[in-house]
Each structure stands twice: as C-alpha cells, then as structure tokens.
Amino acid sequence: xxxxxxxxxxxxxxxxxxxxxxxxxxxxxxxxxxxxxxxxxxxxxxxxxxxxxxxxxxxxxxxxxxxxxxxxxxxxxxxxxxxxxxxxxxxxxxxxxxxxxxxxxxxxxxxxxxxxxxxxxxxxxxxxxxxxxxxxxxxxxxxxxxxxxxxxxxxxxxxxxxxxxxxxxxxxxxxxxxxxxxxxxxxxxxxxxxxxxxxxxxxxxxxxxxx
Numbered sequence: 685x686x687x688x689x690x691x692x693x694x695x696x697x698x699x700x701x702x703x704x705x706x707x708x709x710x711x712x713x714x715x716x717x718x719x720x721x722x723x724x725x726x727x728x729x730x731x732x733x734x735x736x737x738x739x740x741x742x743x744x745x746x747x748x749x750x751x752x753x754x755x756x757x758x759x760x761x762x763x764x765x766x767x768x769x770x771x772x773x774x775x776x777x778x779x780x781x782x783x784x785x786x787x788x789x790x791x792x793x794x795x796x797x798x799x800x801x802x803x804x805x806x807x808x809x810x811x812x813x814x815x816x817x818x819x820x821x822x823x824x825x826x827x828x829x830x831x832x833x834x835x836x837x838x839x840x841x842x843x844x845x846x847x848x849x850x851x852x853x854x855x856x857x858x859x860x861x862x863x864x865x866x867x868x869x870x871x872x873x874x875x876x877x878x879x880x881x882x883x884x885x886x887x888x889x890x891x892x893x894x895x
Contacts, residue, residue, distance in 0.1 A: 709803075710737065714745060714807075717765065730879045731835065737867065740808065744763050793807065808832075809833075817847060824852070836877065841878075
C-alpha cells in the first residue's frame with residue numbers, strides 16, 4: 685500500500701470500481717470510517733462468511749450528510765486506514781462516492797446497479813445505523829432496490845428491530861438461518877445477523893485522540 689502523504693489525494697486505484705465478474709455477490713459496506721476499527725471489520729467478515737459473498741466493498745464516503753464534518757478526517761487518510769484494516773483478498777476499498785459526487789446511498793446504489801447490472805449487490809450496515817435509517821434520503825427506495833443485511837452492534841438490537849424501517853418492511857424480513865439465500869433474492873428483503881459483539885466505536889476512538 686502506498687504510504688499516506690497528507691494532501692496527496694486518493695490513490696488512483698481507490699477512484700476505480702473494484703473488479704467483479706458477472707454473477708458475483710457483492711456486499712456494499714458504506715460509511716465514514718472515521719476512523720475504521722475492528723467493529724467494522726467484524727461486520728464485513730460476518731457478511732462475507734454468513735451470506736457467502738464473493739467480495740465486500742468498503743465504500744468510504746466523502747462525508748455523511750447526517751453528521752457534522754467538523755471532526756471528519758481527510759478522505760485519503762480514511763482510505764488508507766480502511767485499506768490497512770480490510771486486509772483480506774475478498775475485501776476492496778473504494779472512494780467511488782467521491783467520483784460520483786454524492787454521499788447519498790440511494791444514488792450510489794442506483795449508479796452501481798446501472799454500471800454493473802450482472803452483479804448481485806447487498807447493502808450492508810451495522811445495527812447502530814438502522815435506528816436512524818428512516819432519515820436517509822430515499823430510504824424506502826434503497827430497501828426496494830437491493831437486499832439489505834444488518835449486523836448486530838453493541839446496544840443496538842432492540843432499537844434496530846423496533847425502528848421505522850424494521851416495522852415498515854417487517855414482512856420482508858428473512859429468517860437469520862436462511863441468510864445465505866439473501867444475495868440471490870429480489871428486493872425488498874432484509875435480514876438481521878447476530879454475532880459476537882465488538883464494543884469499539886469511531887466516536888470513542890476520536891475522543892481518545894486516534895484522529
């Protein structure tokens with residue numbers, strides 16, 4: 685990996701979409717990753733194994749539209765940190781949203797499905813994001829366009845499963861024991877995956893001066 689140089693800008697490889705073959709099952713794991721941590725890797729590894737995915741793409745956003753950017757580390761720094769953490773042959777890190785010029789998931793998913801129509805995409809997120817998912821732009825359209833996999837996070841199970849999204853799409857929830865079927869199903873469909881919990885959080889790391 686190229687050493688991080690402040691102000692150098694994202695590496696050209698990060699500005700490209702990762703390679704994928706027709707029929708591949710790809711998890712789209714989006715976030716600020718400010719900074720990325722072991723809990724993020726646990727989410728990625730969980731879906732990689734439990735859903736039988738070919739790859740997980742870490743979509744490092746230029747900035748979450750719902751969060752303050754006052755303590756947001758530079759994109760190139762977050763890309764470097766994410767790449768170091770996602771050290772696995774089936775995990776890829778990309779700054780695609782910066783190229784797209786949008787940090788909105790609905791637009792990202794629409795663009796990726798148009799560019800790679802033969803790929804089976806799954807949107808991946810930690811359960812801590814599900815409670816506020818109904819505040820995302822066009823959140824219903826996201827659930828209606830790609831299968832969604834939600835991975836448990838500390839203290840998030842109850843709030844996630846009682847969230848507006850979980851209630852609105854309750855009848856489309858796939859039992860956890862059938863999660864391996866998710867990537868080949870047509871949206872709307874979602875599942876909730878329980879896993880050993882990692883209490884690391886980006887907020888705590890920032891408070892501790894990691895960035």
